[in-house]
Amino acid sequence: MGEGTAPNQPAIGITRKPYNPMPLQKTLRVPGDKSISHRTLMLGSLSPDKTEFKGLLNSEDVASTQACLQALGATCEITHRHEHGLDGWIQGPKNFPTTETALNVGNSGTTIRLLTGLIAGKNSPAILSGDESLNKRPMGRVITPLKLMNAHITGADSDKLPPVRIHQSSSPLTGIHYEMPIASAQVKSCLLLAGLFAQGDTKITEPLPSRDHTERMFTHLGIPVQRTGNNIQLTGAENTEFTLPASTWHVPGDFSSAAFWIALALLTPDCTLTIENVGINPLRTGLMNALQRVGANIQLSNPRTACGEPVGDLIVSTSTLKGNLLITPQEVPTLIDEIPILAFICLFLDGALTVTGAEELQKKESNRILDVAGELQKLGVTIDTKPDGFVMSGNPNFYPATPTSALETHHDHRTALSLLVLDFVLSQRKPAHTTLPINGKHWAAVSYPHFEQQLANLPITQSGIV
Numbered sequence: 001m002g003e004g005t006a007p008n009q010p011a012i013g014i015t016r017k018p019y020n021p022m023p024l025q026k027t028l029r030v031p032g033d034k035s036i037s038h039r040t041l042m043l044g045s046l047s048p049d050k051t052e053f054k055g056l057l058n059s060e061d062v063a064s065t066q067a068c069l070q071a072l073g074a075t076c077e078i079t080h081r082h083e084h085g086l087d088g089w090i091q092g093p094k095n096f097p098t099t100e101t102a103l104n105v106g107n108s109g110t111t112i113r114l115l116t117g118l119i120a121g122k123n124s125p126a127i128l129s130g131d132e133s134l135n136k137r138p139m140g141r142v143i144t145p146l147k148l149m150n151a152h153i154t155g156a157d158s159d160k161l162p163p164v165r166i167h168q169s170s171s172p173l174t175g176i177h178y179e180m181p182i183a184s185a186q187v188k189s190c191l192l193l194a195g196l197f198a199q200g201d202t203k204i205t206e207p208l209p210s211r212d213h214t215e216r217m218f219t220h221l222g223i224p225v226q227r228t229g230n231n232i233q234l235t236g237a238e239n240t241e242f243t244l245p246a247s248t249w250h251v252p253g254d255f256s257s258a259a260f261w262i263a264l265a266l267l268t269p270d271c272t273l274t275i276e277n278v279g280i281n282p283l284r285t286g287l288m289n290a291l292q293r294v295g296a297n298i299q300l301s302n303p304r305t306a307c308g309e310p311v312g313d314l315i316v317s318t319s320t321l322k323g324n325l326l327i328t329p330q331e332v333p334t335l336i337d338e339i340p341i342l343a344f345i346c347l348f349l350d351g352a353l354t355v356t357g358a359e360e361l362q363k364k365e366s367n368r369i370l371d372v373a374g375e376l377q378k379l380g381v382t383i384d385t386k387p388d389g390f391v392m393s394g395n396p397n398f399y400p401a402t403p404t405s406a407l408e409t410h411h412d413h414r415t416a417l418s419l420l421v422l423d424f425v426l427s428q429r430k431p432a433h434t435t436l437p438i439n440g441k442h443w444a445a446v447s448y449p450h451f452e453q454q455l456a457n458l459p460i461t462q463s464g465i466v
């Protein structure tokens, strides 16, 4: 057990202080799944009827997708805003624009990559770019295969970077067989969206299975998409006017957001959190499997299916994490977004964490190998980085050195959220913890706008001792 777990009951009537070893038990929900929210809006924009959604993620990234689709002529209305997301509807335009639309995707890689495929499929001219961090993210991975499908498309820096320009072409796209050099759900989904409108079959071979939300959502809408091993195949409509049926989507909570509460529950003394209604697609839950290998107490209850996606409740309790944890290249796609928080969790591991086969981390919202390592080094942690991962040793009694300078989030929501969790956990494990200096916490809003507020309320609301 770490430091700071001695019982010390606060008197009734006293607001819970940051350091408080009272048992922490709470049931909570996380915002809607980001990947599914983007896809819900995009698929809805391809229907002439109203697609309804419940629990859509209310965040900057999803707002970027919504704004882009509205610029392309879709109508979207939010009818109800609640703690865990947005309810509303989206309806596609009669026709996508025939003159160039300028689209700002903000910080969202999913928006730019998936929309590029959708717009190329619709043969609607557009130019897509985003913020400073987004404009450095690789686009060759979608431009190259879309060109093979006969899209007229260009990108900056010899077709490698945004802005991406889609020119109108005289004929629909052609289906191809594309062997993806990297496991990327964004690339796969881009090609599947383009393939909807193409002549003939689009066949994609993935080196490793990546998240399959697009395939599941197509299937839910009655669009046949076959998977055989690592091959996915779709027959195109040969028609840029092809439309999808409307549906009602119930967006489950985002496992990637639940990951921050999993970390908090595992590392906070005397804590049990029940996280309800979380998406537990097996291609997303690699963090849970990895942590269970080193003793994490994470249980699944009430498994069910919603709109073709597996959903359940997670019950997570304080755990002693022990053993050496190796993340293999095969499992990387199933926890690609969770590697920053995994590194923070493993600060407290009685053993070593080795991450391999994760070179893609260099190309996320920040360089998640070098930037996460840099922040941990400021806290006195020894971490050896490699192009495809890192090795670090944890300590069950970890408490950081006074940071050599303020901690930075590098414009990256997952780093911002990880640092906020670390600060909270330290405050619960160590009396007189001094709050970590963190610059750029606001980046958390890209995927989880109210996290800091939820965290600030936690010690008071859970105990009822106010």
Ligand code: S3P
Pocket: 034, 035, 036, 110, 183, 184, 185, 186, 187, 189, 210, 211, 336, 337, 360
């Ligand atoms: C996403 C796929 C992943 C993930 C990203 C969202 C998606 O990226 O990192 O946050 O919604 O398809 P890659 O597919 O590029 O690995």
